[in-house]
Amino acid sequence: MKLYRFLSADDTSEFCHKVTDALNKGWELYGSPTYAFDAAKGVMRCGQAVVKEKDGDYSPDMKLGAQ
Known part of the structure; x- marks a missing residue:
């Protein structure tokens, strides 16, 4: 089966760590990042x-994040 997730976070190092963690667990980038x-929060x-x-x-x- 093919699994899909969309990761998002404020524009901080937290986002980069979230994507890096997924890549190290076997996930692959799909498409371009968004910004x-x-x-409502006043942040990117x-x-x-x-x-x-x-x-x-x-x-x-x-639980897709646990896969």
Whole structure:
């Protein structure tokens, strides 16, 4: 099965660590990163899609971050 996640966080090192952690757990970058202003919080936010191939069957109850 192919799994998909969209990682997001404020534009701080937290975002880079989140993506780095996913890459080290076998996830691969998918597409370009995004960068947008969050007017409610007054900060810039980053986003990056990642995908991973995994054996088994997909279930909406899966915790994708634990895969």
